[in-house]
Amino acid sequence: AQTVTQSQPEMSVQEAETVTLSCTYDTSESDYYLFWYKQPPSRQMILVIRQEAYKQQNATENRFSVNFQKAAKSFSLKISDSQLGDAAMYFCAYRIQGAQKLVFGQGTRLTINP
Amino acid sequence: KAGVTQTPRYLIKTRGQQVTLSCSPISGHRSVSWYQQTPGQGLQFLFEYFSETQRNKGNFPGRFSGRQFSNSRSEMNVSTLELGDSALYLCASSLDTQGNQPQHFGDGTRLSIL
Numbered sequence: 001a002q003t004v005t006q007s008q009p010e011m012s013v014q015e016a017e018t019v020t021l022s023c024t025y026d027t028s029e030s031d032y033y034l035f036w037y038k039q040p041p042s043r044q045m046i047l048v049i050r051q052e053a054y055k056q057q058n059a060t061e062n063r064f065s066v067n068f069q070k071a072a073k074s075f076s077l078k079i080s081d082s083q084l085g086d087a088a089m090y091f092c093a094y095r096i097q098g099a100q101k102l103v104f105g106q107g108t109r110l111t112i113n114p
Numbered sequence: 115k116a117g118v119t120q121t122p123r124y125l126i127k128t129r130g131q132q133v134t135l136s137c138s139p140i141s142g143h144r145s146v147s148w149y150q151q152t153p154g155q156g157l158q159f160l161f162e163y164f165s166e167t168q169r170n171k172g173n174f175p176g177r178f179s180g181r182q183f184s185n186s187r188s189e190m191n192v193s194t195l196e197l198g199d200s201a202l203y204l205c206a207s208s209l210d211t212q213g214n215q216p217q218h219f220g221d222g223t224r225l226s227i228l
Contacts, residue, residue, distance in 0.1 A: 037219075045204060045219035091157065100147050100208060100217065101170050104157035 002027045004094050006105035013082045014113050020067075021077045021108050023092030031097035034068065034075045039107075040088040048090070051075065079110075087112045116141065118207050118220035126226045132193040135223045139186050139207030145169075146188040147217065148180060151202040160203075163188050192225075200227045 003026045013019035025034070036048040051059045051068050058066050063083075067076045079086055092105040119138040127133050139146050148160040159172040163182035180190040186207075192199055202224050206217040 035216075042221065043202060043204075043224075044221045045206070047216050047218075050216060099170065100145055100162045100164075101159045101172070102147075102149070102157075102206075102217065103159070106156050 002029070002094055002096070002103045004092050004103050004105040006092055006108050008108045009106070010109045010111070012111040012113055013079075015082055015084060017082055018078060018080045019082055019110065021079075021090050021092075021110070023075045023077070023105055025073050025075065025092070025094050025103075027073070027094065027096070029096045033095045033097070034066075035093040035095070035102070036064070036066070036075075036077045037091045037093060037104075038086075038088045039091065045091070049077065082112050084112050084114060086110060118205055118218055120203075120205050120220035120223050122223060123221065124224045124226075126228060127195050128228050129195055129197060131195050132191065133195060133225060134189050134191045135203055135205075135225070137188045137190075137205030137207075137220060139188070139205075140218055143207035143209055143218070144186050145208040145210060146182055146186065147206045147208075148188070148190050149204045149206070150174075151204060151222070152200070157204070160190065195227050197227050199225065201225060 005024045032053045034051045038046045049061045063080045089107045091107045093102045121136045145164045147162040151157045162170045166182045177193045182188045202222045204222045206219045208217045209215040
């Protein structure tokens with residue numbers, strides 16, 4: 001069974017600094033996708049960034065980037081120049097190719113200190 | 115373009131009752147997935163529908179059921195409610211069922227069982 005583990009229940013960072021959220025996963029599949037979702041208090045799950053497993057290049061979306069280590073089954077999220085609006089729960093998620101089912105980690109609560 | 119709409123936003127029921135939650139996907143999206151979010155179990159996949167057919171089902175008892183209509187709107191039903199069914203129920207829609215397109219989430223329905 002596929003599992004996703006986020007070992008940091010809570011993280012905090014000063015505004016404008018950089019923070020890295022960790023995620024590891026376990027799968028025997030070769031084709032899959034990895035995601036980071038953000039869930040602010042408003043509850044809506046917002047897609048932050050996605051990575052296809054077959055791509056060696058790490059995905060980047062503005063201030064958000066990932067460090068994808070396929071052999072190590074590691075998928076960390078780096079947030080640069082942290083802003084107050086980045087405060088939220090962050091979920092790492094996995095999905096195999098050809099399916100819609102997302103498997104989520106337990107989440108990391110990120111606090112931004114002004 | 116309107117996002118994923120879930121109704122109602124909040125719901126309070128008592129044990130033994132049944133409940134129906136509704137999800138209207140983004141226009142043009144034919145795949146709808148449902149997730150249950152609780153503090154203890156995190157985010158868990160309930161089921162996925164595409165073109166009125168259930169494509170995948172998570173590990174939930176038969177009290178949890180769903181359906182999709184020809185306009186892609188989906189409903190999920192929970193019968194004989196238990197205290198443990200208290201959760202945030204999230205719906206996500208996508209253009210396809212192969213996982214090539216990202217899933218977009220609604221704001222969820224907060225179900226409380228008294």
